[in-house]
Amino acid sequence: MLYINCPHCGMRSQNEFSYGGDASVKRPELNKEVSDQEWDNFVYNRKSLRGKHLELWQHISGCRQWIKVERDTATHEIFRTFKSDEEVA
Amino acid sequence: MQKYSIFNLVKNAFSNHENWDLAWKDPTPKEEYDVVIIGGGGHGLATAYYLAKEHNITNVAIIEKGWIGGGNVGRNTTIIRSNYMHDENGLFSEFGMDLWRKMSQDLNYNVMFSPRGIINLAHSDAQMNAYARRGNSMRLNGIDAVLLNREQVKEIIPMADFSENVRFPIFGGLMQPSAGTARHDAVAWGYARQADSMGVDIIQNCEVIGFDVAAGKIKGIRTSRGNIKAKKVGICVAGSTNILAEKLNMTLPIETHLLQACVSEPVKPVLDNVVTFGAGHFYVSQSDKGEMVMGGDLDGYNSYAQRGNLPTLQHVLTEGIAMMPFLSKLKMLRTWGGIMDMSMDGSPIIDKTHIDGLYLNCGWCYGGFKATPASGWTFAHTIAQDRVHELNAGYSLNRFNTGHLIDEKGLGTKTWIS
Numbered sequence: 479m480l481y482i483n484c485p486h487c488g489m490r491s492q493n494e495f496s497y498g499g500d501a502s503v504k505r506p507e508l509n510k511e512v513s514d515q516e517w518d519n520f521v522y523n524r525k526s527l528r529g530k531h532l533e534l535w536q537h538i539s540g541c542r543q544w545i546k547v548e549r550d551t552a553t554h555e556i557f558r559t560f561k562s563d564e565e566v567a
Numbered sequence: 568m569q570k571y572s573i574f575n576l577v578k579n580a581f582s583n584h585e586n587w588d589l590a591w592k593d594p595t596p597k598e599e600y601d602v603v604i605i606g607g608g609g610h611g612l613a614t615a616y617y618l619a620k621e622h623n624i625t626n627v628a629i630i631e632k633g634w635i636g637g638g639n640v641g642r643n644t645t646i647i648r649s650n651y652m653h654d655e656n657g658l659f660s661e662f663g664m665d666l667w668r669k670m671s672q673d674l675n676y677n678v679m680f681s682p683r684g685i686i687n688l689a690h691s692d693a694q695m696n697a698y699a700r701r702g703n704s705m706r707l708n709g710i711d712a713v714l715l716n717r718e719q720v721k722e723i724i725p726m727a728d729f730s731e732n733v734r735f736p737i738f739g740g741l742m743q744p745s746a747g748t749a750r751h752d753a754v755a756w757g758y759a760r761q762a763d764s765m766g767v768d769i770i771q772n773c774e775v776i777g778f779d780v781a782a783g784k785i786k787g788i789r790t791s792r793g794n795i796k797a798k799k800v801g802i803c804v805a806g807s808t809n810i811l812a813e814k815l816n817m818t819l820p821i822e823t824h825l826l827q828a829c830v831s832e833p834v835k836p837v838l839d840n841v842v843t844f845g846a847g848h849f850y851v852s853q854s855d856k857g858e859m860v861m862g863g864d865l866d867g868y869n870s871y872a873q874r875g876n877l878p879t880l881q882h883v884l885t886e887g888i889a890m891m892p893f894l895s896k897l898k899m900l901r902t903w904g905g906i907m908d909m910s911m912d913g914s915p916i917i918d919k920t921h922i923d924g925l926y927l928n929c930g931w932c933y934g935g936f937k938a939t940p941a942s943g944w945t946f947a948h949t950i951a952q953d954r955v956h957e958l959n960a961g962y963s964l965n966r967f968n969t970g971h972l973i974d975e976k977g978l979g980t981k982t983w984i985s
Contacts, residue, residue, distance in 0.1 A: 479878060493878050497868045499822075499981065514968055521980060522820035522911045522967040526809045528871040551823070552871045 480549075483559045486541045498534030500524055501546045501566075528552050532566060568764035571675050590756060591763035596770050599796035600628045602950055603788060605775050605811065606803035607631030609640035609751075609936065610928055612758035613943020614803060614950070615767045616674075621944070622951035625766035628797075630790060632774040632807075636755030639805055639935055642873075642905045644828050644862045646841055646850065647937040648685050648746035649710050652701045655961030655973050656914060657708040662958055663941030664710075664745060670940060676757030679855070682747035685841040686720065688727075688890065690735040694845055698741035705743070713742045724842055727891050735846040735889060748841065748852055754939055777814055778925075785924040801926040801950050806871065806906030808929040815922070819929070820911040820967045824983045825866040826933050827875035827883070827904045831897035833857030842890070849886035851894070858900060861887055865907065865933070865983050875904035907933050911980040912966075914973035917946050917959040926950050927964060932982060 480492035505520055506512040531551045536544050546560040560566055569575060569588045579587055602618060604611045607629045618624045629635070647667055649660030670678050689695045695714075702712035716739045721729050729737055763769055770792070777789035778800070787796040802811055806823045833856050843850040849863040863883030866876055880902060888895045910916060910930030915938065917928050928946045931938060945959040955963070961973055978984060 479876060491878075492876070497983070500869070518820075518968055519818065523818040524809075524820070524822050525813065525818060526822040526869055527813060528810055528823075531869055533869065549868075551869045554870065554872055554876075 480554060480556065482535060482547060482556060484537050484540060484543070485545055485559055485561045486543050487537060490537070490540055494537060494539040495535045496538045498536055498544065500526070501532045501534045526551075530557070534562070568760070590760045591769050594768045594770065596628060596773065596790070596792055596795050597768065599787075600768070601626040601797070602799045602801065603627070603795060603797040604629045604801045604803055605788070606805070606807075607635035607759075607769060607771065608638045608803065608805060609636070609755055609758070609939040610805075610931075610942045610946065611801075611803040612636075612755055612762060613939050614801060614928070614946045615762040616758045616765075617944045617947035618951060619762060619765035619767055621947060624951055627762075627766075628768040628770055628795065629762070630773050630775055630788065630795070631769070631771045634771050635759055635769060636752055639905045639907075640755045640939065641752050642828070642903050643751055643936040644850065644852070644860050645748040645751045645936060646685065646746070646852065647680070647749055648743055648841075649937075650685065650687070650701070650705060650712065650741070650743040650746060651975055652704040653973050653975055654708060656975055657705060657710055659941055659945070659958050659962070660937065661708060661710050662944075663938055666940035666944065667749065670749075670754070670757070674757035674761050676753055676760060677750070678753045678757055679750040680747065681749065682745050683840050683852075684742055684744040685746035685843070686715070686723065686740045686742045687843045688720065688740045688845040689738045690846045691738060695738050698739075702741050711743055711745050713744060715740045715742055723840065724838065724891075726837060726893055727842070728889065733889070735844075740845070746841065751936060758943070775811065775814075780815070780922055780925075783921070783923055785922055799924045799926065799950055801928060801946060803928045803946065805908050805929065805931060805935060808908045815925070817920070819916075819964075821930055822869055822909045822983065823871055824868070824907050824909045825870035825872060825875060825904050826862070826907050827866065827880055827902060828860070828862035829880065829884075829902040830854065830858040830860050830900050831894070832900050834859070834897065837893075844886050844890045847886040849883055849890065851887060851891065859894065859897060861894075863887075865909070866904075867983055871906055873904050873906055875902060907931070907935075909982050911982065912972040912974045913976050913978060913982045915942070915962050916964050917942065917949060917962045918955060918964040919949065919953070920964065
């Protein structure tokens with residue numbers, strides 16, 4: 479069982495969350511020409527590496543907020559959690 | 568190579584089975600190979616075998632970080648099927664079904680292929696319609712499919728829950744009678760033994776740490792056991808694809824996810840077929856030893872841990888018990904997890920890359936085992952001829968760029984969603 483520290487609600491079990499994928503992916507800027515390659519990188523291409531991974535989770539059975547979680551994909555250790563609009567250094 | 572036969576078995580009995588040849592050697596890497604295959608799993612071993620057998624290319628090395636057959640080919644639920652709707656998947660898998668039927672004779676190794684049939688259960692009228700459509704598509708591609716009504720399903724699997732006041736009553740099902748199971752580890756050993764006998768070097772405990780690329784052409788690989796020159800390199804590493812892609816500065820439409828499976832204690836024969844639950848993701852078959860072999864959803868988040876987490880297992884088995892209530896009385900014997908190369912449309916990639924002489928085989932999601940022979944056969948063709956075969960032409964890397972996705976399940980890019 480993973481325990482995720484929701485920045486709004488505190489420590490909760492993974493059963494209350496649903497996963498949203500890589501949080502480092504950025505949608506291409508609006509109001510400018512977007513190349514096929516940029517769309518590809520946004521929609522399909524992922525690094526998905528072994529080790530630290532910043533990802534989105536939604537506290538679907540709690541506050542329903544989207545949050546960012548910094549987690550190790552090999553050990554499943556969770557290091558830090560952030561509100562969705564927080565910048566991650 | 569010593570042939571495995573009843574006569575050799577008897578002959579060797581007289582010497583207490585101490586004089587059998589080794590099934591494969593443990594060579595030191597040579598300085599240069601015509602083809603290097605990275606990954607000694609089912610697909611890598613099959614690729615090397617078909618390179619030697621179909622294309623007469625025998626100066627081949629298989630480079631494996633751990634030991635051969637130690638990854639997903641040794642930890643899956645052994646289901647073999649070709650019940651796909653899309654042409655690319657159907658024709659590719661059905662080509663594989665032919666190779667499965669001949670495999671034990673071809674490899675002189677008993678892979679215990681057991682075409683016991685697979686039944687996908689339907690739980691609504693709409694699902695019956697969808698299965699009728701899929702079954703018709705299959706039959707148009709020459710794949711056997713039978714649409715079963717509720718009574719016909721009940722005759723085949725009377726132990727399932729046929730009561731009417733349940734959340735997901737059984738309306739019927741789609742059956743592929745020629746689908747089945749095989750002994751997964753035997754597939755790895757069979758391919759390894761034949762490849763080795765034709766001159767392929769199987770190099771274990773050898774980790775790839777980098778690639779030598781010059782002027783857009785592959786020159787060789789760097790490994791924990793020294794540099795190896797190669798004219799061509801094939802990557803066949805399933806869940807570790809992204810780790811190697813990073814060393815090549817490639818970003819792929821692949822995410823690595825965790826899938827669990829489990830077996831119960833052995834019981835007397837109760838289930839003849841492979842059965843899948845249609846209102847969720849759960850499948851079950853019974854092994855020759857009597858264990859119920861079960862699996863279902865991914866854990867649902869990026870992971871390289873080859874071990875699972877209980878909430879997903881509980882969720883999957885809840886579906887299993889809804890489908891076949893007697894499963895709740897069984898004790899769990901073993902659970903395990905493996906890492907899956909989840910592609911963004913749920914279909915694999917077998918293709919050339921932008922680097923000359925570098926080939927990619929990945930994106931098998933949780934359906935890699937059944938594809939082992941067809942994947943090896945087409946990947947060997949792609950490497951040997953430096954062009955894709957018509958069977959894997961649809962499994963191109965640039966389909967994500969051109970929009971020619973093969974989205975069998977209609978899940979979009981988040982194929983890990985359960």
